[in-house]
Amino acid sequence: xxxxxxxxxxxxxxxxxxxxxxxxxxxxxxxxxxxxxxxxxxxxxxxxxxxxxxxxxxxxxxxxxxxxxxxxxxxxxxxxxxxxxxxxxxxxxxxxxxxxxxxxxxxxxxxxxxxxxxxxxxxxxxxxxxxxxxxxxxxxxxxxxxxxxxxxxxxxxxxxxxxxxxxxxxx
Amino acid sequence: xxxxxxxxxxxxxxxxxxxxxxxxxxxxxxxxxxxxxxxxxxxxxxxxxxxxxxxxxxxxxxxxxxxxxxxxxxxxxxxxxxxxxxxxxxxxxxxxxxxxxxxxxxxxxxxxxxxxxxxxxxxxxxxxxxxxxxxxxxxxxxxxxxxxxxxxxxxxxxxxxxxxxxxxxxx
Numbered sequence: 001x002x003x004x005x006x007x008x009x010x011x012x013x014x015x016x017x018x019x020x021x022x023x024x025x026x027x028x029x030x031x032x033x034x035x036x037x038x039x040x041x042x043x044x045x046x047x048x049x050x051x052x053x054x055x056x057x058x059x060x061x062x063x064x065x066x067x068x069x070x071x072x073x074x075x076x077x078x079x080x081x082x083x084x085x086x087x088x089x090x091x092x093x094x095x096x097x098x099x100x101x102x103x104x105x106x107x108x109x110x111x112x113x114x115x116x117x118x119x120x121x122x123x124x125x126x127x128x129x130x131x132x133x134x135x136x137x138x139x140x141x142x143x144x145x146x147x148x149x150x151x152x153x154x155x156x157x158x159x160x161x162x163x164x165x166x167x168x169x170x171x
Numbered sequence: 172x173x174x175x176x177x178x179x180x181x182x183x184x185x186x187x188x189x190x191x192x193x194x195x196x197x198x199x200x201x202x203x204x205x206x207x208x209x210x211x212x213x214x215x216x217x218x219x220x221x222x223x224x225x226x227x228x229x230x231x232x233x234x235x236x237x238x239x240x241x242x243x244x245x246x247x248x249x250x251x252x253x254x255x256x257x258x259x260x261x262x263x264x265x266x267x268x269x270x271x272x273x274x275x276x277x278x279x280x281x282x283x284x285x286x287x288x289x290x291x292x293x294x295x296x297x298x299x300x301x302x303x304x305x306x307x308x309x310x311x312x313x314x315x316x317x318x319x320x321x322x323x324x325x326x327x328x329x330x331x332x333x334x335x336x337x338x339x340x341x342x
Binding site for chain 1: 195305
């Protein structure tokens, strides 16, 4: 089981990026995202996506991210995504099969995260986006298998097509 | 050589997402991004990143995206990222080694793109983000080699580290 913890986002300014982080978590096989503060519309957006596209991905609003990390520590491996971290392929090879909590920061994160994490992981050593970093980490951890996952109860389902849109309406 | 064409973004509302798309293009080995309308700050942001982190990634402002596609067609394979497309792994296996132009749309794209493209490619069949979709496509096309690329003339360079920040100042 993989969960994601989003920290450090600034409400309004980071809302769209945080929404994309949540969508990546959902589409790349995580079960839940924890967020401290949040524009309530983000939760509604994700519920609407579940309704339409299936699955039971959860947005859980929390008060204190440190409490979440402490609660998970020892049961789940704590992975902190940072451009300063160890190379993703090397880190993933060292990881065991226990559950994972992936911490996705915004621009600034408190330094203590580096100590609380079991793995500080980078996706390349160039600046890009927490959205792409999360996607590549989840892809590497699951070796691409996340794209074969089925999302139960979907209202519609896409049939991959090389030249148009094919959508099956399921209910 | 890989280039990216960003279309359909709404100025202001999509500025941060477009900036992240440009940063992913740069960090995942593309040489250039073409954009129609753009907040001039995006160009400045990317110049600042090149100055600090190296390389010569270019932002080219265009008037007409169709003209860019027509100019490239035949020399570069035209790849359109869409959640309705053919599965990325299957598409990448079919691709030749010629240059590539990757079209990254925002929410709505004109239907004719599906016809203009040589490949309509999806990264999973669930909604997520054009930022993560571009990252995974570039990763698959280059088989992870983009992360070994060096960025000449960098003012600073990160040394990957499992427990803190190591930055070498180069000039």
